[in-house]
Amino acid sequence: MKVRSKVLHYLNPIAHFGEKKYSFFFPLIINLLICLLSEWYALGIAKNPNSVGAYIIFINVASIIYFSFRDGIRGGIVSTFITIGYYFYIIQSRNYTGSQFTTGVEATIILGLLYIFLASVIGWLRQTIDTLIEREANEKRRLQTIIQQLPVGVLITDSKGRVDQSNKQVEAILGVKIPVGFIPGKDPAILKRKQNGKPATLTQSPLAQTIATGKPVVRKEFMIQRKDGKNVYVQLSATAVHNKKGKIIAAAEIINDITQQKELEARKDDFVNMASHELKTPVTSLKLYTDLLLKRVKQYNDERALKTLTGIKNQTDRLQELVNDLLDVSRLQTGKLRLTKEVFRLDQLIVETSDGLQEAAGNRTIRFSGKSAVTVFADRFRIYQVLTNFLTNAIKYSPEGKDIPVRLKRENGKVIVSVRDEGMGIAKEQQKKIFEKLYQVTDPKEKTFPGLGMGLYISKEIVKRHQGQIWVKSEKEKGSTFYFSLPSQKR
Amino acid sequence: MKMKIVIVDDDESILDALSLVLEEEGYTVETVLKGEEAFKKVLVCKPQLILLDVLLSGVDGREIGKRLKQHEETKQIPLIMISAHPSVKESVIAVGAEEFLAKPFESSELLRLIKQYTRPK
Numbered sequence A: 001m002k003v004r005s006k007v008l009h010y011l012n013p014i015a016h017f018g019e020k021k022y023s024f025f026f027p028l029i030i031n032l033l034i035c036l037l038s039e040w041y042a043l044g045i046a047k048n049p050n051s052v053g054a055y056i057i058f059i060n061v062a063s064i065i066y067f068s069f070r071d072g073i074r075g076g077i078v079s080t081f082i083t084i085g086y087y088f089y090i091i092q093s094r095n096y097t098g099s100q101f102t103t104g105v106e107a108t109i110i111l112g113l114l115y116i117f118l119a120s121v122i123g124w125l126r127q128t129i130d131t132l133i134e135r136e137a138n139e140k141r142r143l144q145t146i147i148q149q150l151p152v153g154v155l156i157t158d159s160k161g162r163v164d165q166s167n168k169q170v171e172a173i174l175g176v177k178i179p180v181g182f183i184p185g186k187d188p189a190i191l192k193r194k195q196n197g198k199p200a201t202l203t204q205s206p207l208a209q210t211i212a213t214g215k216p217v218v219r220k221e222f223m224i225q226r227k228d229g230k231n232v233y234v235q236l237s238a239t240a241v242h243n244k245k246g247k248i249i250a251a252a253e254i255i256n257d258i259t260q261q262k263e264l265e266a267r268k269d270d271f272v273n274m275a276s277h278e279l280k281t282p283v284t285s286l287k288l289y290t291d292l293l294l295k296r297v298k299q300y301n302d303e304r305a306l307k308t309l310t311g312i313k314n315q316t317d318r319l320q321e322l323v324n325d326l327l328d329v330s331r332l333q334t335g336k337l338r339l340t341k342e343v344f345r346l347d348q349l350i351v352e353t354s355d356g357l358q359e360a361a362g363n364r365t366i367r368f369s370g371k372s373a374v375t376v377f378a379d380r381f382r383i384y385q386v387l388t389n390f391l392t393n394a395i396k397y398s399p400e401g402k403d404i405p406v407r408l409k410r411e412n413g414k415v416i417v418s419v420r421d422e423g424m425g426i427a428k429e430q431q432k433k434i435f436e437k438l439y440q441v442t443d444p445k446e447k448t449f450p451g452l453g454m455g456l457y458i459s460k461e462i463v464k465r466h467q468g469q470i471w472v473k474s475e476k477e478k479g480s481t482f483y484f485s486l487p488s489q490k491r
Numbered sequence B: 001m002k003m004k005i006v007i008v009d010d011d012e013s014i015l016d017a018l019s020l021v022l023e024e025e026g027y028t029v030e031t032v033l034k035g036e037e038a039f040k041k042v043l044v045c046k047p048q049l050i051l052l053d054v055l056l057s058g059v060d061g062r063e064i065g066k067r068l069k070q071h072e073e074t075k076q077i078p079l080i081m082i083s084a085h086p087s088v089k090e091s092v093i094a095v096g097a098e099e100f101l102a103k104p105f106e107s108s109e110l111l112r113l114i115k116q117y118t119r120p121k
Helices: A002-011 A025-045 A053-093 A098-149 A168-174 A206-213 A259-298 A303-333 A346-361 A380-397 A455-465 B012-024 B035-045 B061-070 B086-095 B107-118
Strands: A153-158 A163-166 A192-195 A217-225 A231-242 A248-257 A341-345 A365-370 A375-379 A403-411 A414-421 A469-475 A479-487 B004-008 B028-032 B049-053 B079-083 B099-102
Touching: A025 A053, A053 A098, A153 A168, A153 A206, A168 A231, A168 A248, A206 A217, A206 A231, A206 A248, A231 A259, A259 A303, A259 B012, A259 B107, A303 A455, A341 A346, A346 A365, A346 A375, A346 A380, A346 A403, A346 A414, A375 A380, A375 A479, A380 A403, A380 A414, A380 A455, A380 A479, A455 A469, A455 A479, B004 B012, B004 B035, B012 B028, B012 B107, B028 B035, B035 B061, B049 B061, B049 B107, B061 B079, B061 B086, B079 B086, B079 B107, B086 B099, B099 B107
Parallel strands: A365 A403, B004 B028, B004 B049, B049 B079, B079 B099
Antiparallel strands: A153 A163, A153 A248, A192 A217, A217 A231, A231 A248, A341 A375, A403 A414, A414 A479, A469 A479
16 A cells, blocks of 8 residues: 555656656666567567557657656657657658658657657746745745744734644744634633733734734734733734735734733833932931921011021922822823822812912913813812923923913813913924933933933823823924813713 | 820831921821731720731731721721832722822822821711
C-alpha cells in the first residue's frame, strides 16, 4: 500500500509542482520503452512493419505532454528526441519507395517541430508555475520568520476573521494556543476578553471591526482573563488586507502586552495618591500653627513679623493647592474623580469667584458682563475650580492695571464662559498642547510663570466630564481668551 | 468652667498644633496619640467634644467612632472626624459622627464647627 502510493505519487505529474526537481532519465527510459514496445508489436506480434500507424503518434503525444508536465521543458524535449529518432529509424528500416521516403521525412520534421513546440509550451508553463509556487512559499517563509521574531503577538486571519496564522508570542501573552479557524472574540471558553470591565462582544473585536469597515482599528485596550488565573492587559490593533480590487482578503491583528505598563502606572498613581495624602497632614499643622501665630502677632503691631507670617501663610496655601492639583491629576487618571452635580446659577458662581480673586488681582480689575440667571446642572465645586484656574492664569499673565473681562453667553443650547487677558499670548503650535497633562511652555525666551502645568489639564478633564468643551483663542503679543462651554440646563 | 476637648490623632504635629489653637481659644485639651487608648480617655475625661482622625496607625478611627457612638456614656458627645481622604466622608457620617473635616482645613473652619457644638446651653 505504501509502495503503491509512493509509486502513484512518483508518477503523478501535478504532485511535483513547486519542487523544481526534474528527472532526465525517467522520460528517456520510458520513451525508449514505448518505442521498443511498439517495435515489438509491429514486428513481433502483428508481423507487419507498417502496423504501428496512428497509435504510436497518439502515445507519443501523450508521453510528451505527460513528461513536459512532470519534468518541464527538458522532459518534453527528451521525449521528443527519442520519438523523432524512432520515426527516422522506421523510415530508414522499412524499405520505402523514393516518394514515400521523402513524404515520411517531411512529415517527421513537421511532427518534430510540433512536438518541440508542444513540449516547450507545456514545459515552460510547468516551470513558471514552479517558480511562482516557490516564490510564494519563500515569501510565506520570510513572513513567517518575521512574524515569529516580532516582540508582539500577531494573528493573521482570512476574510471571515478565522485565524490561519499566529506567532508564539500570542500563546505567551494569552496563555492559550489559538487554534486555526478560531474567531477571536467569539468563543469566551477559549479566550475571555473584557473591555472597560465588561465582557467584550464580537462587535468590539478589532478584527471583526476592521473586516466590517475595511479601516484600521488602532490600540484598543482589553483585559484578558487567562486560564491560569492571571489577568493581562493588551492593546489590540487590527488592519484589513485588501487585494488590488479593494476586496478584503485577510486581516492581521497585533497584540501588545501592556500589563507591566499598567501595573507601573497603577503603582505610580498609588504613590502619588499616598504621597499627596501624607503631605496633607504637615500642611494642616503648618496652617494651624501659622494661623495661631498670625492672630497673636496682630496684637503686637509688628509690621515686619506680620508681613513675614502672611508670606508663610500664602505659600502654605500654595502648597496646599499643589497637593490638591496632584491629587486631582491622580484621580483623573485612575478615573476616580466623582462629580456631584446640582442645579445652580453659573452667573452667581462667576461673580463669587471673581470677587474672591479680586484681591489677588491687585490693580487689574476682573469685569463680568453677559447673561444673568443662567442655570446649569454641574458640579459646582469643580466648575469653581475651572473658573479659578482661568482667572488666576489671566491675573498672572495680564499686565498691571489692565482689565480682565469675563463673559457669559448662551449659544446653540450651550453656555459659554470666556476669560480674556492682554498678556503675551500663546503661539499657534502651543495652543493645543497647553491643555495636555503636565505641559509647560518651555521656551527660554518666554517670560513664563512657574507651575507644574496641571491647572489647564485638570480644567479640560473637568469640562470634558461635563460634556462641555474647552478652547483658547490667542494671538502673540495681543493676549489670550480662554473659553469653556457647558450644556445648557434643560427645563 | 472650661470646655474640654479630646483630640485623637497619630500625628504629633497635628496634636500639637490643634492643642495650641484650641487652648488659645480657651478650651482644655486632652490629646491621645494611640487609637487604642482613645476610648478609655474619653470615659475618664468626659469631654464636651471629640476630634478623631480616621486614619490611625493600628486601628481604624471609624471603629473607635462607632464604639463611642454606641456606648451609653459617650454617644451624646459631639464627634468631629478628620481625614486627608475626602472620599471617606460618607462612611464617617454613617458611623454617626456629627461632622467631617477634610485635611487641610482652615483653623477658622474648625473653630466655627467646634463653637457650633459647644455653645453653652
